[in-house]
Amino acid sequence: MGYTIIKKLAETKQTPKNSPNSETMDKRTIRFLKSRFQQYYKTAEISLPDHLPNREWAFILFDDLEDKIMRRHKSFGSPGEALDYLYGMAPAHVYNSTAYYEYPNAKKMNEKNWHGAELIFDLDADHLPDAPRNYAEMLENVKKETFKLMDFILDDFGFTENDIELVFSGGRGYHIHIPHPKVLTLGGSERREIVNYVSGRDLDFKYFFRDVAMDGEYGTGSKAFKGMKNVPTKCMLLGHDSGWGKRIARYLADYLKSESGKKYKKYMFPELRRHEKVGSTTVNKLLRIANSENGLNDILEHGRLDFDVRNFKEIASYFMQESSENFLQRFGASVDEPVTADTKRLIRVPGSLHGGSGMQVKKLALSELESFEPLRDTVVFGEKPVKVNVSKPFTVQLKGKDLRVEEGIQEVPEYAAVYLMCRGVAEYGYRRDQPNPL
Amino acid sequence: METEQLAYYPFVSEASAYVESLGVSLDSLLNSRAYRAARARGIERVKEALEGEIGKSSLNGEAQILSELLSYPFARMLVACIDDQLFTRRYALAEAKAAYTLLRTESPDFLLDFGEDFGISAEPRETHFSMHFTDYIRFSNSLKDPAWKLTNRQLRAGKVRVTREEFARLLQEAVRERIEQSFPIPEIPEEVSAFCAPHAAGIKEQFEVQKKKFGATDFGVVEPGLFPPCISHALANVQGGVNLAHSMRFAMTSFLLNVGMSVDEILNLFNVSPDFDAEKTLYQIEHIAGATGNEYKPPACETMRTYGNCVGKDGLCEKISHPLGYYERRVFLKNRDREKEEEKEEEKEKAGEKKNGEARKKGEGKVKEEGKEERKEEKSGKSPEKAE
Numbered sequence: 001m002g003y004t005i006i007k008k009l010a011e012t013k014q015t016p017k018n019s020p021n022s023e024t025m026d027k028r029t030i031r032f033l034k035s036r037f038q039q040y041y042k043t044a045e046i047s048l049p050d051h052l053p054n055r056e057w058a059f060i061l062f063d064d065l066e067d068k069i070m071r072r073h074k075s076f077g078s079p080g081e082a083l084d085y086l087y088g089m090a091p092a093h094v095y096n097s098t099a100y101y102e103y104p105n106a107k108k109m110n111e112k113n114w115h116g117a118e119l120i121f122d123l124d125a126d127h128l129p130d131a132p133r134n135y136a137e138m139l140e141n142v143k144k145e146t147f148k149l150m151d152f153i154l155d156d157f158g159f160t161e162n163d164i165e166l167v168f169s170g171g172r173g174y175h176i177h178i179p180h181p182k183v184l185t186l187g188g189s190e191r192r193e194i195v196n197y198v199s200g201r202d203l204d205f206k207y208f209f210r211d212v213a214m215d216g217e218y219g220t221g222s223k224a225f226k227g228m229k230n231v232p233t234k235c236m237l238l239g240h241d242s243g244w245g246k247r248i249a250r251y252l253a254d255y256l257k258s259e260s261g262k263k264y265k266k267y268m269f270p271e272l273r274r275h276e277k278v279g280s281t282t283v284n285k286l287l288r289i290a291n292s293e294n295g296l297n298d299i300l301e302h303g304r305l306d307f308d309v310r311n312f313k314e315i316a317s318y319f320m321q322e323s324s325e326n327f328l329q330r331f332g333a334s335v336d337e338p339v340t341a342d343t344k345r346l347i348r349v350p351g352s353l354h355g356g357s358g359m360q361v362k363k364l365a366l367s368e369l370e371s372f373e374p375l376r377d378t379v380v381f382g383e384k385p386v387k388v389n390v391s392k393p394f395t396v397q398l399k400g401k402d403l404r405v406e407e408g409i410q411e412v413p414e415y416a417a418v419y420l421m422c423r424g425v426a427e428y429g430y431r432r433d434q435p436n437p438l
Numbered sequence: 439m440e441t442e443q444l445a446y447y448p449f450v451s452e453a454s455a456y457v458e459s460l461g462v463s464l465d466s467l468l469n470s471r472a473y474r475a476a477r478a479r480g481i482e483r484v485k486e487a488l489e490g491e492i493g494k495s496s497l498n499g500e501a502q503i504l505s506e507l508l509s510y511p512f513a514r515m516l517v518a519c520i521d522d523q524l525f526t527r528r529y530a531l532a533e534a535k536a537a538y539t540l541l542r543t544e545s546p547d548f549l550l551d552f553g554e555d556f557g558i559s560a561e562p563r564e565t566h567f568s569m570h571f572t573d574y575i576r577f578s579n580s581l582k583d584p585a586w587k588l589t590n591r592q593l594r595a596g597k598v599r600v601t602r603e604e605f606a607r608l609l610q611e612a613v614r615e616r617i618e619q620s621f622p623i624p625e626i627p628e629e630v631s632a633f634c635a636p637h638a639a640g641i642k643e644q645f646e647v648q649k650k651k652f653g654a655t656d657f658g659v660v661e662p663g664l665f666p667p668c669i670s671h672a673l674a675n676v677q678g679g680v681n682l683a684h685s686m687r688f689a690m691t692s693f694l695l696n697v698g699m700s701v702d703e704i705l706n707l708f709n710v711s712p713d714f715d716a717e718k719t720l721y722q723i724e725h726i727a728g729a730t731g732n733e734y735k736p737p738a739c740e741t742m743r744t745y746g747n748c749v750g751k752d753g754l755c756e757k758i759s760h761p762l763g764y765y766e767r768r769v770f771l772k773n774r775d776r777e778k779e780e781e782k783e784e785e786k787e788k789a790g791e792k793k794n795g796e797a798r799k800k801g802e803g804k805v806k807e808e809g810k811e812e813r814k815e816e817k818s819g820k821s822p823e824k825a826e
Binding site for chain 1: 575594745
């Protein structure tokens with residue numbers, strides 16, 4: 001098995017910032033955590049990846065945390081071998097490759113003979129724009145982001161729930177694995193294009209607004225529509241019911257609706273008024289559409305932007321470009337780009353424990369995501385009291401309870417003890433050179 | 439496909455199967471008089487590739503079809519003997535372009551069949567094609583126009599909508615990729631390399647001349663004023679004592695090495711901060727320079743962007759995909775401008791010469807230079823000023 005200094009790996013990010021403060025973690029803490037993890041692995045249901053013999057595995061053992069050594073280039077021929085290893089070694093961190101290799105245990109990457117790799121998305125609280133106040137809120141934000149991404153995966157990319165695997169990372173986010181045959185051999189730059197797609201980067205709205213002939217494939221059969229007579233072309237939103245077109249339609253409809261709901265006309269459509277061609281006539285016309293029975297539906301269901309507003313194509317395109325930051329924040333999904341682009345990534349194994357939190361890396365059904373609460377649903381340890389020495393005051397919600405510990409020696413339930421020790425804020429028991437106050 | 443079509447598209451699987459079924463031995467392809475036309479056409483293919491595009495005229499009769507068909511494997515052997523990665527790419531591009539010219543005129547059914555050979559599953563719709571987005575990005579990825587970005591496409595349930603013309607353009611990329619990846623040909627028989635050697639040498643020589651003009655390998659004197667914005671920015675930071683991110687330090691160092699700066703010169707650049715660790719820095723630079731047998735190229739723009747290292751993008755950045763490409767282009771433009779300047783100077787001189795009839799020799803030397811420059815000029819769409 002190879003030894004690699006963790007710092008050198010692209011992987012570093014995944015030994016999260018909340019990883020144990022290894023330099024000070026004492027032997028007894030290590031022994032305690034190892035035994036708890038071992039107990040877990042004795043009966044744990046590990047979700048082994050498909051094509052197991054073709055995956056590379058990597059581990060960071062508790063004993064190696066201090067030296068930051070990752071043991072990698074390991075492979076297992078059968079599920080039993082993998083499970084035996086986990087139970088025997090009780091590692092702090094467990095990863096396997098998203099890639100399938102002919103020789104997963106070859107020491108050099110180019111000797112492994114890459115056959116393909118799952119498509120993965122990593123949603124991490126670190127990468128989201130709004131800094132949340134606490135851990136729970138952070139996890140809530142990243143869940144919202146996951147829902148946005150799921151819309152792209154299911155609707156735009158057309159994958160089904162059976163094609164994907166949704167996993168809570170045990171730390172600050174979610175991983176989505178897609179081992180679909182169509183994606184396996186995509187290279188890094190193609191995968192990057194997929195990230196660009198879900199983030200909406202490079203989106204240029206001019207490709208979505210078109211003047212099209214009144215008759216033809218979009219044909220309304222009418223030469224008079226909303227006051228317009230004998231006009232040969234009309235403005236359409238292309239692909240209004242799918243992909244980015246669908247999101248643009250929603251954004252425009254919502255905008256018309258919210259602006260027209262304002263109390264005073266002079267405050268309506270301030271963004272549009274900045275455009276030189278928009279005056280009160282245009283505003284009046286837009287108002288009429290927003291308030292008419294089918295106005296907004298025509299946008300959402302038919303992509304019709306053929307209002308009696310001259311240059312609407314130009315105005316709409318201008319508006320979307322101006323609002324793009326807000327638009328992308330609402331609809332774009334922020335995923336960690338280097339993770340998706342990397343076709344030889346190591347990723348946490350579902351069912352294993354995250355050594356930086358002691359929480360379970362947990363596979364979820366899509367339907368479970370809404371009500372999933374990581375701080376409740378991934379805590380695997382029990383209530384048995386354990387004595388810990390806390391180095392600094394710390395607050396966290398675990399198993400639905402607010403847990404607040406002060407500096408010093410105290411007893412907490414085992415699940416909390418594991419959490420605190422993994423986070424590096426507590427040590428097991430008390431130091432020998434200190435008197436036992438209890 | 440009809441055999442005539444196989445001859446037009448000799449890189450499809452059906453064509454290679456057909457050629458195999460003909461049972462033409464290597465020996466007879468190289469030596470038999472029957473295949474003289476095939477060999478000549480094969481050489482022509484490669485030479486035309488050097489010029490940019492391979493012409494394909496209509497084929498009359500079985501003999502012509504057979505020659506055209508066999509000229510392709512012969513051309514490939516020749517390209518393999520030239521054994522230059524850049525040239526292989528040039529050849530693949532020229533074959534692919536020629537294919538696109540023909541594909542544009544083919545029927546939708548033909549295009550769909552053709553696509554299937556490249557693992558592209560598409561379905562015909564009334565006015566367009568619908569293809570899986572993974573197939574789409576495999577081939578759209580190398581195309582720069584923002585209209586090709588997946589984001590700017592209509593995507594529904596995994597399917598992208600493309601016009602027939604766009605589909606043909608994607609097939610061009612597929613052809614290019616297939617041909618490029620079919621090289622290098624493992625173990626070229628002795629007799630083949632012996633046969634190809636004289637032709638290969640000539641083409642290689644011409645290509646070297648072209649390469650020099652494009653400055654593809656040798657940048658000459660390092661000109662920091664022509665660096666792309668990302669590298670200039672990093673340099674400014676280093677000089678200002680600001681710490682660079684790992685990925686940026688790597689990008690900058692490998693860039694500087696690639697444009698011809700020495701390890702010592704780069705070491706000096708970093709030597710600005712009080713806690714400068716010469717030994718460690720030297721180790722890192724030498725590592726990137728290939729001390730461990732792995733020579734690194736700087737990352738492409740895409741990668742720079744991924745790691746947030748793409749700073750201060752300018753107009754030229756839109757046209758290139760690699761920081762080295764930016765520099766290459768600026769160096770080329772500068773050299774061209776300088777030559778133009780020199781020409782003007784000369785013309786002035788010559789205007790004077792008419793009176794006193796001197797310095798003729800120098801002028802002739804210049805004309806040759808200009809002849810070389812001509813092809814590049816065509817590329818950039820302007821006609822060169824001739825010295826005479």
